Amino acid sequence: MRPGTTRACVFACLTGLGTLMQVIPAQAQQGPVPLFLQNRNADTQTPSQDGATATGATPTAPGQNDGTPGGATGSQQGISQGPNGVFGWGKKGTSLNTPTDPDAVQTLELNAVDAESVGVLDRDSGGLGADMWSGSSRLTAANLIDGLPDHPANRAMRNLERRILLSIAAAPADHKDISLVAHRIAKLQSIGAYGDVARLISVTSQNKPAADLAEAEVNALLVTGQLDDACAAIDGYGTRFDTSFWLKAAVYCQLRSKNTSSASFSTDLVREVEGESDKLFFALNKAIRNGGNVPTALLVNLRPLDVAMLELTKQGLPASLLQNADAPTLIAFVKSANTASDLKLEAARLAERQGYITTDELATVYKAVTFSSAELQDVLNDASESAPAREYAKLYQAAAKSDVPAVRAEILAHMYDNARNNGDYGQIARLCAPLLEDVPINNDFAWFATDALAASIYSNDLERAGGWLSQAKASANAGNALEGRLIVLYPALALSGLEDTGATDGESATSTGLAAIRNYGLGGTVKPTPPLTETAPTSQAQAKHRARMDEWAEQQMARDDQVAARNDAELVYSLFAAFGIEVPEKLWENLLVQPYVVSGAVPNAGVVHKLAQAARNNQRATVASLVVIANGGISADLQNPVSLGQSIAALHMVGLEGDARRIAVETIMENGL
Numbered sequence: 246m247r248p249g250t251t252r253a254c255v256f257a258c259l260t261g262l263g264t265l266m267q268v269i270p271a272q273a274q275q276g277p278v279p280l281f282l283q284n285r286n287a288d289t290q291t292p293s294q295d296g297a298t299a300t301g302a303t304p305t306a307p308g309q310n311d312g313t314p315g316g317a318t319g320s321q322q323g324i325s326q327g328p329n330g331v332f333g334w335g336k337k338g339t340s341l342n343t344p345t346d347p348d349a350v351q352t353l354e355l356n357a358v359d360a361e362s363v364g365v366l367d368r369d370s371g372g373l374g375a376d377m378w379s380g381s382s383r384l385t386a387a388n389l390i391d392g393l394p395d396h397p398a399n400r401a402m403r404n405l406e407r408r409i410l411l412s413i414a415a416a417p418a419d420h421k422d423i424s425l426v427a428h429r430i431a432k433l434q435s436i437g438a439y440g441d442v443a444r445l446i447s448v449t450s451q452n453k454p455a456a457d458l459a460e461a462e463v464n465a466l467l468v469t470g471q472l473d474d475a476c477a478a479i480d481g482y483g484t485r486f487d488t489s490f491w492l493k494a495a496v497y498c499q500l501r502s503k504n505t506s507s508a509s510f511s512t513d514l515v516r517e518v519e520g521e522s523d524k525l526f527f528a529l530n531k532a533i534r535n536g537g538n539v540p541t542a543l544l545v546n547l548r549p550l551d552v553a554m555l556e557l558t559k560q561g562l563p564a565s566l567l568q569n570a571d572a573p574t575l576i577a578f579v580k581s582a583n584t585a586s587d588l589k590l591e592a593a594r595l596a597e598r599q600g601y602i603t604t605d606e607l608a609t610v611y612k613a614v615t616f617s618s619a620e621l622q623d624v625l626n627d628a629s630e631s632a633p634a635r636e637y638a639k640l641y642q643a644a645a646k647s648d649v650p651a652v653r654a655e656i657l658a659h660m661y662d663n664a665r666n667n668g669d670y671g672q673i674a675r676l677c678a679p680l681l682e683d684v685p686i687n688n689d690f691a692w693f694a695t696d697a698l699a700a701s702i703y704s705n706d707l708e709r710a711g712g713w714l715s716q717a718k719a720s721a722n723a724g725n726a727l728e729g730r731l732i733v734l735y736p737a738l739a740l741s742g743l744e745d746t747g748a749t750d751g752e753s754a755t756s757t758g759l760a761a762i763r764n765y766g767l768g769g770t771v772k773p774t775p776p777l778t779e780t781a782p783t784s785q786a787q788a789k790h791r792a793r794m795d796e797w798a799e800q801q802m803a804r805d806d807q808v809a810a811r812n813d814a815e816l817v818y819s820l821f822a823a824f825g826i827e828v829p830e831k832l833w834e835n836l837l838v839q840p841y842v843v844s845g846a847v848p849n850a851g852v853v854h855k856l857a858q859a860a861r862n863n864q865r866a867t868v869a870s871l872v873v874i875a876n877g878g879i880s881a882d883l884q885n886p887v888s889l890g891q892s893i894a895a896l897h898m899v900g901l902e903g904d905a906r907r908i909a910v911e912t913i914m915e916n917g918l
Contacts, residue, residue, distance in 0.1 A: 362413065372412035373869060373901075378866045380862050382417050387428045391428060393873055394406070395436055396436075399915060401904065402876070403877075405873055405908070426445070427455075439469050447462075459485075462478055464573075468577075476498035480498070489519050490550075496515065512527075525539070529554040549573045567592060578592030579610065587632060593607050612645075614639075614642070616639055616642060621642055637669075640656055644680050650683065653683065657681060657684070657697075661696050681700060681704075686716050729800075736797070742906070790826075818836070820889065823890040845886075846879045847888060852871055853891070856868060859871065860899060869904070875892055884912060
């Protein structure tokens with residue numbers, strides 16, 4: 246027996262943290278069972294995105310407040326492979342039962358594929374489909390997953406990236422030595438989606454996960470604040486693995502339960518394994534036992550276990566860590582009871598923006614701040630605070646507590662304006678979406694119509710946006726502020742589908758998307774086309790569209806910053822072309838001026854070629870991955886219009902039109918359009 250194993254045996258027997266021999270679950274004795282058909286224990290709790298748990302055989306699905314659809318249950322539903330090699334849905338006894346809970350998760354059996362195919366999203370719940378990697382090698386899939394950005398540029402890109410990583414899908418059959426599950430979990434950790442990490446691991450392996458997956462699961466549970474579940478997992482895994490991580494994790498759980506004698510013994514084992522090289526661990530250990538603070542100089546590059554141990558010391562994280570904090574540390578700032586109020590507010594603002602916490606969690610943090618009644622009543626006269634997050638919290642509370650719609654609308658308008666100036670517009674639109682629902686859409690609020698319209702579009706409430714658009718149009722007239730604002734918003738209105746641009750069935754977004762890819766030179770044969778001439782409009786809608794485009798272009802020409810105006814025009818026209826929305830030829834000609842060659846975030850030739858090839862072959866996961874890789878790590882002001890237009894067209898070609906629209910709309914609106 247190896248020395249490490251001996252230590253684990255002694256440790257288990259003397260401390261009672263775990264048992265050396267574990268009872269093998271009954272189903273494991275009955276013969277081979279696909280491991281992805283069940284959770285680790287179908288009757289135990291499964292973590293959810295916000296740290297809550299759900300009990301029962303159906304685990305909870307990703308519940309982020311980002312528009313991701315939930316799942317469906319149906320263990321009797323299988324995926325079968327047809328004669329063309331494409332996996333499709335097939336019945337196995339009963340029909341698929343779709344629950345009313347949008348956050349339910351479905352884990353399905355895949356015929357003739359291995360446990361690498363697990364996930365928590367099927368096609369009906371936002372997944373990209375069981376055949377999404379069809380035509381790709383496992384090596385290529387792994388490389389694409391690794392290449393996904395850690396900090397997607399907007400919520401739509403992050404949503405698409407998460408769905409790539411969480412989808413139930415048949416893994417390519419080559420390179421069996423590559424674990425796509427391991428690559429997916431590593432990327433979920435990198436983007437700070439720790440709730441998703443725990444969920445995905447829960448459906449990967451019934452009894453004996455690999456050491457790296459077990460460690461990832463414990464870290465995810467620690468980060469999301471599910472400390473009892475984390476210690477239960479540490480208890481279960483501690484006797485199987487003999488690395489120092491498990492000894493240190495055992496020390497944490499023993500100190501948390503005030504079992505100091507066992508903690509002392511476990512600490513000695515850590516010292517035997519690696520000496521006292523981990524200075525932070527021993528400093529945290531000492532501070533928990535004896536009181537006092539850990540030296541600030543040691544509080545760098547914190548691991549999830551470090552953050553959990555620091556919480557036991559009652560010492561807050563140093564403010565110096567906030568601005569450059571990684572996901573576990575930033576989440577700890579938000580969740581820790583020891584974080585100063587202003588630090589927690591700023592941390593929550595940053596964490597929600599990155600997608601590390603939900604918008605509902607941000608709202609909870611903002612509601613917890615104490616303001617006097619006088620401060621809230623006078624908020625429109627003086628909302629200023631020492632930091633943007635504190636000001637948002639004050640305005641948010643004042644709006645939520647106001648039962649006078651006109652006052653609430655004024656506060657919301659002030660919040661939207663501040664958020665635009667601070668680069669937080671998308672976040673505030675999401676945060677205030679429930680408050681906006683109580684503002685009536687009528688003539689009394691015509692002054693507020695375009696503010697409410699823009700916020701509704703960004704929060705993806707298109708039904709409400711349509712109501713505010715009708716109100717704005719009814720109240721607008723030539724030369725007034727409403728009319729000017731509607732012209733500014735026209736690209737977002739057209740891309741979101743709220744305006745009829747006059748496109749005919751023959752000029753549908755999907756068919757034009759194919760043409761856009763070919764015309765942009767994405768690997769297809771470029772066929773000569775006749776010279777384009779301005780023809781008479783074929784419908785009243787097309788005539789109105791052309792007139793609106795002229796007005797929008799005139800606004801751009803009147804801007805002081807003509808470089809920014811040109812960049813915005815390039816972005817809008819490229820996106821319109823990708824959606825099959827007409828751009829009058831004279832507007833393209835207006836861009837045919839110096840400089841003819843512009844710099845920008847241009848993807849390399851391999852990305853361009855593979856995107857076109859994958860789009861033609863309906864390879865959804867490859868297209869989605871390349872789109873996020875080529876555009877997702879770039880802020881809106883640095884987007885390359887041609888690359889983004891190509892990407893939008895490719896998403897259309899593989900049936901991901903909803904993603905295409907959300908990415909386009911969010912990019913446009915984050916550019917201030």
